[in-house]
Amino acid sequence: MPQLDLTATSADLTRAVCDIPSVSDDETLLADAIEKAVRASAHLEVLRDGDVIVARTNGGKPQRVVIAGHIDTVPINGNVPTRNIEIDGEPYIWGRGTVDMKSGLAVQLKLAAELSDPRVDITWMWYDHEEVDAARNGLNRLSQSRPDLFAGDFAILGEPSNGAVEGGCNGTMRAVVRTHGVRAHSARAWVGENAIHGAAPVLARLAEYRPREVEVEGLVYREGLNAVRITGGVAGNVIPDLCEVEVNYRFAPNRSVEQAAGHLRTVFEGFEIEITDAAAGARPGLDAPLAQEFLAAVNAVAQPKYGWTDVARFSALGIPAVNYGPGDPLLAHHDEERVPIAQIEAVEKGLRAWLSPS
Structure with a gap:
């Protein structure tokens, strides 16, 4: 079984965890290595549920912070x-x-x-199946x-944020817009009705759509509505x-799924x-005292x-949550995925400064 040395630098540890392939559905080897490594820390209570590892301090502190991250990746493409x-x-x-x-x-x-005696109690969560459908998360x-x-x-949540703090998140929704017609031989098209032609107004509405920019608790979220797939057709000589036009709607967290x-x-x-699919967004929750202390400690806006x-899962449970991690989100899933070592070190320094006893 691969070994993880938690005394290594965070950069070297990054390479170690990346070099244990853990594409969704194949996370067990990495989960085993994480469990074994953290069980060596006497100050942590460690629990396992499938390929989710939970490690928590129980120091009787008046406040508790949950810090989470997923262990799976999208498929490897020659980059491990x-x-x-x-x-x-x-x-x-x-690398991937x-x-x-x-x-x-x-x-x-x-x-x-x-951090054997942090200023707050901490629940660390490392979990599987983030990169696939929500039912398996x-x-x-x-x-x-x-x-x-x-x-x-x-x-x-340690999602990549270029080392910045990103509050809340947009909601997401997928839908299928359908147009119907009548089949006919393409040599006698006037006998039928072309459903693909009938989708032209749908595409026109999408092209003309102007997404909102919505301020929620001081942060401005930009929405988006786009066609992501279009399907239709029977054969080369059939009307x-x-x-079906599949659309994806990214909506500001002041809207519910129903809205x-x-x-x-x-x-x-x-x-x-x-x-066909929907997930609510998350309000920033930056007015929480711990959130304000965190922003000050990492010197972030x-x-x-x-x-x-x-973060939306925490928000749904009434827990304010932010994204804070190294790496450029634009390079996530990219074949040239890469992270500056300076960002890894900066995020470690920021979290350490906030979580360490004063």
């Missing part, structure tokens, strides 16, 4: 093992998972082992089977009787629409998170 590179004289670690989100995971593992599963483990006053669905039905009024992350 990792390697050290330089770009314009700046050192980076290159360096951004999303094993550099953040490495920082968390190192601090979990070293380890954090989602644990929140339903062991909600008691989520007790806390504030939460941090199609069905066309977002109502907005889509208004936009596509007159067309058949089916909501919060920014909005445009994508959806698991």
